[in-house]
Amino acid sequence: MALNALFSQLLIGLINGSFYALLSLGLAVIFGMLNIINFAHGAFYMIGAFAAYFLMASAGIGYWGALILAPVMVGLAGMATERLLLRRLAKMDHLYGLLMTFGLALVLQGVFQVAFGSSGLPYPIPEALTGGVNLGFMFLPLYRGWVVVFSLVACIATWYLIERTRLGAYLRAATENPSLVRAFGINVPLMITVTYGFGVALAALAGVLSAPINSVRPLMGADLIIVVFAVVVIGGMGSILGSVITGFAVGVVEGLTKYFYPEASSTVIFVLMVLILLVKPTGLTGRGIEATQSAVAPEPASAQGRERVALMVFGVVVIGLALLPLTSVYPYFIMQILCFALVAGAFNLLIGHGGLLSFGHAMFFGSAGYITAHAVKVWGLPPELGILAGVAACAGLAALAGAISIRRQGIYFAMITLAISQMLYFVYLRAPFTNGEDGIQSIPKDRMFGVLDLADTTVLYYVVLAGFILGTLAIYRTINSPFGQVLKSIRENEPRAISLGYRTTLYKYVAFILSGTLAGFAGSLKVFVVQNASLTDVHWSMSGEIVLITLLGGLGTLLGPLAGAFVIISSQHHLAEFGQWVTVLQGAIFIACVVAFRRGIVGELAKVLKISL
Numbered sequence: 117m118a119l120n121a122l123f124s125q126l127l128i129g130l131i132n133g134s135f136y137a138l139l140s141l142g143l144a145v146i147f148g149m150l151n152i153i154n155f156a157h158g159a160f161y162m163i164g165a166f167a168a169y170f171l172m173a174s175a176g177i178g179y180w181g182a183l184i185l186a187p188v189m190v191g192l193a194g195m196a197t198e199r200l201l202l203r204r205l206a207k208m209d210h211l212y213g214l215l216m217t218f219g220l221a222l223v224l225q226g227v228f229q230v231a232f233g234s235s236g237l238p239y240p241i242p243e244a245l246t247g248g249v250n251l252g253f254m255f256l257p258l259y260r261g262w263v264v265v266f267s268l269v270a271c272i273a274t275w276y277l278i279e280r281t282r283l284g285a286y287l288r289a290a291t292e293n294p295s296l297v298r299a300f301g302i303n304v305p306l307m308i309t310v311t312y313g314f315g316v317a318l319a320a321l322a323g324v325l326s327a328p329i330n331s332v333r334p335l336m337g338a339d340l341i342i343v344v345f346a347v348v349v350i351g352g353m354g355s356i357l358g359s360v361i362t363g364f365a366v367g368v369v370e371g372l373t374k375y376f377y378p379e380a381s382s383t384v385i386f387v388l389m390v391l392i393l394l395v396k397p398t399g400l401t402g403r404g405i406e407a408t409q410s411a412v413a414p415e416p417a418s419a420q421g422r423e424r425v426a427l428m429v430f431g432v433v434v435i436g437l438a439l440l441p442l443t444s445v446y447p448y449f450i451m452q453i454l455c456f457a458l459v460a461g462a463f464n465l466l467i468g469h470g471g472l473l474s475f476g477h478a479m480f481f482g483s484a485g486y487i488t489a490h491a492v493k494v495w496g497l498p499p500e501l502g503i504l505a506g507v508a509a510c511a512g513l514a515a516l517a518g519a520i521s522i523r524r525q526g527i528y529f530a531m532i533t534l535a536i537s538q539m540l541y542f543v544y545l546r547a548p549f550t551n552g553e554d555g556i557q558s559i560p561k562d563r564m565f566g567v568l569d570l571a572d573t574t575v576l577y578y579v580v581l582a583g584f585i586l587g588t589l590a591i592y593r594t595i596n597s598p599f600g601q602v603l604k605s606i607r608e609n610e611p612r613a614i615s616l617g618y619r620t621t622l623y624k625y626v627a628f629i630l631s632g633t634l635a636g637f638a639g640s641l642k643v644f645v646v647q648n649a650s651l652t653d654v655h656w657s658m659s660g661e662i663v664l665i666t667l668l669g670g671l672g673t674l675l676g677p678l679a680g681a682f683v684i685i686s687s688q689h690h691l692a693e694f695g696q697w698v699t700v701l702q703g704a705i706f707i708a709c710v711v712a713f714r715r716g717i718v719g720e721l722a723k724v725l726k727i728s729l
Contacts, residue, residue, distance in 0.1 A: 133367020
């Protein structure tokens with residue numbers, strides 16, 4: 117009986133590995149040929165499943181027809197996406213492609229949720245593959261065996277096409293030296309478009325294979341794509357063979373873990389990723405990435421006099437915020453804005469002035485919330501010590517996460533921070549002290565320093581405002597210190613900074629710790645505003661929201677995070693009745709910022725007024 121259970125888990129692992137392999141293969145093809153991390157890959161996986169469902173429900177086309185037609189349809193949609201959106205970013209840093217496809221994923225998932233809700237739609241197993249075979253030691257369902265075999269054949273065929281054919285050679289050459297390939301009369305833009313379409317068609321193929329097993333749901337690819345990113349990082353970014361082997365291997369490891377230690381099955385892949393990256397930062401078979409300097413960064417720093425203008429404007433804004441309790445504005449709404457503005461400001465310190473895109477800042481924001489909530493509610497610590505515990509824990513977490521990730525830059529850095537953050541999400545999901553999906557509720561509002569009664573809404577408002585001011589001034593002082601000037605020079609031209617004798621990795625590491633610590637401070641304050649700590653603040657979607665707030669407000673600006681937080685939090689409050697359309701709106705804002713509004717609200721305003729904000 118135990119042996120039967122073991123082999124059953126191995127089969128489940130192989131099936132999951134089949135989906136991981138196909139999805140990571142599509143990602144590897146797109147990245148290897150186009151240098152784009154396709155965050156919308158999970159959405160195209162979902163659309164592939166829906167395309168198969170529509171073909172069956174509307175046109176009467178069964179599974180076998182959908183297995184061909186659905187990937188072709190989604191591939192054509194991918195080609196249109198590349199032509200209309202991604203081509204605009206062709207000469208820009210790879211990270212803009214990541215941000216663009218993240219916004220696209222939000223739009224697609226939001227639209228399908230509005231149309232179909234969150235429940236699954238059934239998709240039948242084809243009649244020819246119903247039933248199973250008794251192997252003696254286990255029962256093998258025919259369809260699941262078919263999925264494993266077909267996925268393996270598709271992966272091998274794709275590897276052969278890319279690595280062993282003339283077409284594959286042209287594709288590889290086009291990424292290395294497009295001008296030379298054009299000289300031979302080859303249409304390089306068309307090759308790039310077709311390659312992107314082929315990559316998302318592989319994702320759609322995985323979606324069709326998955327539909328009879330997992331049903332058809334709008335969010336079926338939302339969390340799966342994070343696991344696939346970890347697979348790609350482990351195998352090596354852009355490595356076709358590495359992605360295939362790692363995909364199947366990770367599925368098997370996941371299946372074995374479910375048998376021997378089920379509690380760790382959700383985190384084992386991320387732990388494995390961390391261990392491998394400690395030994396080999398580029399993954400098992402990966403190659404390094406040449407990062408463009410000033411990757412995702414603002415205009416060069418303004419003169420010192422113009423920087424003082426930003427501080428003066430900030431003072432005026434603070435006075436206005438201090439007077440808000442005298443008006444009819446709902447104070448809890450403003451307090452949430454201040455908390456999100458502070459975490460976005462901490463993130464802006466890293467990306468706007470260090471050029472490092474972290475896609476895992478939710479781990480600091482949410483971790484501090486959990487630690488502070490537990491310290492205050494269970495340990496009985498006063499609020500100030502609870503906040504200190506949360507901030508100190510995040511400083512240690514940032515030091516550990518930075519030690520793992522800071523050796524890489526560009527897309528590698530973004531993906532590693534994302535995976536570490538998601539690993540912590542699953543840890544908090546299982547940890548007893550977090551209460552799982554219920555979170556830590558009813559956080560007590562005791563007296564801070566024995567004097568400030570946080571149960572008084574006005575007092576709490578001014579405590580949060582003081583925290584926002586202190587955090588923002590700390591960021592301002594950091595970026596205008598000698599340390600900040602060196603950090604900006606590293607962002608703009610790291611090789612030159614190295615030639616001048618600066619230990620650039622150490623500077624970026626310190627900036628990462630400072631950013632994570634301040635993000636934790638914002639999370640600790642938020643606990644007293646909303647009186648709970650939940651998984652929402654640790655999930656990868658929160659990291660995306662932090663990026664969106666910063667991008668919308670203005671990278672590298674002092675007031676940008678506050679402006680971005682005001683717009684996003686306001687939209688969430690006032691448009692809550694529209695449900696998932698809020699997600700669609702956020703995705704659309706993401707795309708607009710990346711395509712045509714990269715300076716953000718405050719950045720554009722500063723450009724018009726010719727001042728620094």
